[in-house]
Amino acid sequence: MSTFAIGDRDFLLDGRPHRIISGAMHYFRIHPGDWADRIRKARLMGLNTIETYVAWNAHEPVEGQWSEEDGLDLGRFLDLIAAEGLHAIVRPGPYICAEWHNGGLPTWLTATPGIRLRQTDAAYQAALETYLRRVYRIVAPRQIDRGGNVVLVQIENEYGAYGSDKDYLAELVRVTRDAGITVPLTTVDQPEPDMLEAGSLPGIHLTGSFGSRAGERLATLRQHQPTGPLMCSEFWDGWFDWWGSTHHTTDAGAAAAELDDLLAAGASVNIYMFHGGTNFGTTNGANDKGRYLPIVTSYDYDAPLDEAGDPTAKFHAFREVIAKYADVPDDVPPSATPRPEFSVALTPRRTSDAGVQRSLPGRVTFEDAAHTGTLLRYDVALPDGFPGGVLAIGEVRDQAWVSVDGIRIGSLSRTRHEHALRLPRGSALSILVEEQGRVNYAERLGEVKGLIGPVTVDGRDLAGWRTTPVLLEDASAAPELSVAEGAFDLETATDLYLDTTGWGKGYVFVGDFLLGRYWSNGPQQTLYVPAPVTRAGRNTLTVVELEQPLAETARFVPRPLLGPLEE
Template sequence: MNLFPSLVAGAALLAAGVSPVLAQAPKHTFEIGETELLLDGKLMQIRCGELHFARVPKEYWRHRLQLCKAMGLNTVCAYLFWNLHEFEQGKFNWEGQADAAEFCRLAQEEGLWVLLRPGPYACAEWDGGGLPWWLLKKPDIALRSRDPDFMAASRAWLAEVSRVLGPLQVTKGGPILMAQVENEYGFYGTDAEYMGQMRQAMLDAGFDIPLFACNPTGNLNNGRRDDLFNVVNFGSDPATGFKKLREIQPKGPLMCGEFYPGWFDTWGAPHHLGKTDQYLKDLGYMLDAGASFSIYMAHGGTSFGMWAGADRPFKPDTSSYDYDAPISEAGWIGDKFERTRDLMAKHLLPGEKLVDPPQPMPVMAIPSFKLKETAAIFENLPAAIPDAQPRHMEAYDQGHGCIIYSIELPAGPFSTLELEQVHDFGWVFLNGKEIGVTDRRSRRFKLDLPDRKQPARLDILVEAMGHVNFGKEIHDRKGIMGKVKLVTLGKEAEVEGEWSVRPLKLDAPLLSSLKWKTGGEAASGPKFWRGTFQLGKTADTFLDLRTWGKGVIWVNGHCLARHWNIGPTQTAYLPGVWLKEGENEVIILDLLGPEKPVLAGLEKPILDQLRPELDFARKKKGELVLKGHKPALEAAFSPGPDVQEVKFPQPLEGSQFALEMLSAHDGKPFAAIAEFDLLDPEGKSISHASWTIAYVDSEELAGEDGSASNAINGQTADFWHSEWKEIQPGYPHHLVIDLGANTKVGGFRYTPRAGNNPGRIKDYRVFVGSGFVKESK
C-alpha cells in the first residue's frame, strides 16, 4: 500500500542513459509507504549527508563522496544554487564547478543515492539563499511568493533543472530518489497555494519522483500541503521534532531533513563547535527509531569566491563552511567521523557493509613571501555612469563586488553626512582623504565632514558582502539606497548634483585591466596587491591572512575567499588542485591595508581566532535606561520548548523593544532565547532588516557563541545565552532591540532554546517606546 500514491517513483533501469559504468544495473523502484520508505519493496532507511558540490573543488568530488560512503551513509543531499547556474539571466552554466549531473553520476558510481534540493530558494548560508541577484532589479518584486515575475523565472529555472537532471531520476535509471519543493517555506510564509504552484512547476518540468517539503519544528504547519511528503529539520531533541511532525502528518515514514552536527560561522563571532556527545545521542535515537535523516552538513567545504551569504538581520558569513562537520573543510576525518561511522555500523540494513575511507589529500606549508606590486582602486576606475541620485548596485546591473559613488560638494562649514542606507560597508573620502566608515551591522550611517574652503570631491566606496540568505531580509539590495543629506548648522539638505557611479565587479575583466606599480606599499587607501611564489610540488594548504585587513583573495585566477582580520577565520583554504608547479600568482584586494604585505601557507587552518580590537566601526555598548518607563506588559511564559505567541490588547508603537527577564523556570541564573520575533497588528512577522541589538546585559562568548544577535537572526538552532563559563550574572536580564524606525507592534513570538536545557524564561516585562538605551560616546 502506498500512502502517497502520487509520489511513487516507478521501476527503471538504474543506469539507462546515465553511466556506462553501471550499464547492466538491475531495476529499482522507490516509494513512500504507510510506515516506511521502500526501495524495491523493501525497507530503506535513508542515512543521508549534505554535501554541496559548489563548495568542493570538482577534482575532489569523488574523494568526498567516498568519505560519505565510508562514514556509513547510503545517500547524499545535493543542493542546487540557482545563482551559480544562472548568474546572468537566461545564461545557464552546468560546466566545471557547476556540473551537477557529473556530481550525481559520481555519487551513483560510489554506491550512493541522491536527494535533490533544486530550490528555487535554498538558504544554506549561500549568497541570497541561491536566488539570483538580478531578480532584485525589479523594484517591487516579492521573492518567494506568487509574484508573476518571480514565478515565471522560477518555472524557467526548474524546467532547466529537469532538462539537465531529469534523466538522472530513479524513474529513468539514475540515483535521484526524491526532490524537494522550495526550502523551509514555513519559516518564511503561510501561502499553501504558493507551495502548490511550486510543486506543479516541478511536475510540469518533468519530475516524476516523490516530492517533499522540509520545515523547522515550529513551522511545520505553515504552507503545509497533503500532496507533499513532509519532513522536519532540527539540531537536537528528535523526540519533540518527530512528535510535531506526527501532529501534521499522522502517517508515513519519519524523516529529519536537516540534522545539525555543528553550525556555521559569521565574521566577528566565535567559531562554532558542535556538541559531539549530544549529536551522537540524537543520531542514535533516529537510527533506533528507524527514522531517515540527512546530516547537515556531512562535509561543509568552502564558500569560495564571493558566494558566502549573510545571516539576518545582517551578519555576514565566513568563507569557511567547515561547520564542525564529521568531514572537515579540507576533507579531513577525526573523532566525530569515527564515532559516527561506529554508530552507523550498528544499524546497517541487510546486505550493506562499510567501506574503508580513502587516504587524505596531501597538505603542505608554503614559505613566507611578499606581495610587491599594487594597484590603487582610485587609480584604476572604470568608466563612470552618470546619475541624478545614487541607486542600489543591482540597478547598475551588478551582483557582487564594490561600487563607488562620487559627487562634488560645494564649499561649506563643518557638517554631518547622513546616508539613509548603505549595504554593506562604506568608506567615505573627501578629496581623496578617508573621513570614516559606515557600518550596516550597527546602522552607523552618519559621519562628520570638516569644513570646505572650496568645492570638494566626495567619494563613497561601498563593499557588498553576501546578500542575506534567510527570512524576509532576502530582499537585500546592495550599495546606497535612499537619500544622501548634509546637516549644516542644524539644517539638513539633500546632496544635489550629478553623481558619477563606478561599478567594481571584481571579476576577471576588472583584474586584467589593473595597472600595477612596484614600490607603492606606503601609499594609503584601498588597493589591490599582487605577488608570486614558486612551487616544486602541489598540495592543499591554508593561506595565512593574519597580517591583512579586509577584502578578497584570488590565486591563479580562482576567486578563493573573502578575508577579514577580525576573525574567527584567519586562513583561506587553498586546494592543491588550484596550484601548479612553478610560478603561482596571488592577488589580494585589501580595503583597509595590511600590517605587512606577506603571505605564507600553513598546514592547518586557523578558524577560531577572534580579534575584536581590529573591528573598525562597531558601536560601543550603551547604558540601559528603563527607569521612568512604564512596562507595556507583565506576564510569564509557559514552561516547555514550544513556541509561544503573545498578542497585545492594542497595538503599541515605538522604535525600541525591551524585554526585561525576571526569573527562569528552573530557578537558575541563566537566560536564553532561540528566536524572538515581533508581530505587526495583523499578526504577521515584522522584517528584521533594520534591526540591531541596542543593549544586552550579558552574552556568552567564551564557552560558545551565545551572541545576542542570535536571538533575532531567524535561526532556532542557535541562541542568545547569558554568560555561564567565566561568570554567571543573575536575573534580571535585559535585551533591547532597536527597530530602526517607529514601528507598530501587535505582539511577539518567543522560541525557547531546544531540548531540556537551562535558560527557559519565566517572568518577564515588556517595554515598547524609545530612549531605553543611552548611547556611549
C-alpha cells in the same frame, strides 16, 4: 531499473523497506576537482545517499546567462555520486537559505519592481518555472526509475517558516511533475505545528529539520503525518560562523548520541552538513535579526568532513553509530596531514587604468547598476569653498569608506548602525561601498544594496553624483584599493592554508580563482586553498586590500585557523 516509493511506514526500494542515511554536500561550495574525493569519503562513513541544494543565482547570476560549466555541472556531480554506488536527493528550491547569498535567488529577480517572492505572483512564478525546468532537464533522466540514482526531490525549503500560500506550493508541484520528475516529492520544516501546517501540501511527504530531541521532534512530525517513513532531512550536526563572532562547534560525542537516538527510532536522516565546503568568491550570505551579521568565507560547519575534506572526530563518532544500523565499509579515510608551510614575498601591483568600468550618472544601487560584484564607488563634487560638515546617510549597505580629495577620513558600518561622520574641508567626496553578503532569509531577502535613502551634508542634498562599479579583477585600476601580488613554486598541486592574521579586510586570488574574503574582525584567520586551484611549478597570489597598508609577506600555514571557540 529500480523503483523508489513511500510506503506505510518505510521508504520502499524495489518494494523493500529502505532507510536513507544521507549527508549534505553542496557541489557549488566544493571545487569540482574534489567532488569525487568527498563523495567517496561519504560512502566510507556509511552513507548511502548524498543530498545537495541547487543555487539558482550560481547558475544564472545574470538573467538569461545560464551556466552548467565546471563547478556548476550538477549532472556530473550526480553521476559521480552514482559511480560511488550512492543515491542522491536534490533540493532545487528555488529558495534554499543555506547561508548562501540571497538564499539562492538571483539579484536580477529579486530586484524586479513589485515582485512578491515565494508566493503566487506572475513574474516570480514565470521566472522560477524557467529555472526549475532547466534543473529538471538535468535531474529527470537521472531518476532511479530511469536507471539513475535520484530518489527524492524537495519542493521549496522550510516554507512554513516564511509563508502559507498553498497555491504557490501546488504550482511548484505542477511544474515539477510536468517536467518529468516521478520520484517522491518532499517538503521540510522545523517540527513546530504551525510551520508543518503552513509548509505542507497533501500528497507531498513531510520531513523535519532539527538537531536534537529526536523522539519529541519525530512525535510532532508523526502527529502531522500519520503514515509514511519518518525522516529528519536536516540533522544539524554543527553550525556556521559570522564575522565578529566565535568559531561554532558541537561536541562530537553529543552529536553522535543525537544521531543514535534518531536512527534507533527507525527514522531516515540527512546530515546537514556532512561536508560544508567554502563560500568561495563572494557567495556568503548574512543574518539580520536587528543587527546585520555577514557570514564568513569558510563553511566548515564543524562537519564530519572538514573544509579541506579531512575526517574529524565527528566523522569517526558518526561512523561508529551508523555501523549499528547499516553495513559500513572497512576502509577509513586517512587522517589530516599538515599542509606545506612557507612564506611568499608580496609587492605592490603597479596602478593601471585598464579595465576601468564606465561610471553611471546619479547615485544608484548595485541593482540599478546591474552590478553583480561587491564594490561600488560614489563620487560627487562638494560645494565651492566647502569648509567641512556632517555627512549623513540613510543606510549603508553594508560598509562604506569615505574619502575627501582622495584622502580616506573614516568608515561607516551597517553592523554598527553607523550613519554619519564629519567631513573636513575639501572639493571632492568619494564613498566606496562594499556589499558584504546578502541576507539569506525572511523579509530582507532581495533587499537592495548601496547607499540607501538620503545622503546629505549638513542636511543638504548633493547634486551631480556618479556611480562606478569596481571589479576585483581590475582592482589595480581603482584608486581606493591596494593590490599586492606574489609568486610561489610547488612540487605538486596541494591544499594550502593562507594565514591572513594581521591583514585588514579584502579578497585573495590564487591564479584567477577568487578564494573569498578575509577580515581582521575574525573569527576566521585562514583561507582554504583547494589543491586543484594550484599546480606543480609557478603559482601566483593576488591580495586586494580595502583598509590597511599592504602586507609585505603572505604566510601559508599547516593547519586551519578558524578562530576561538564559543564558550
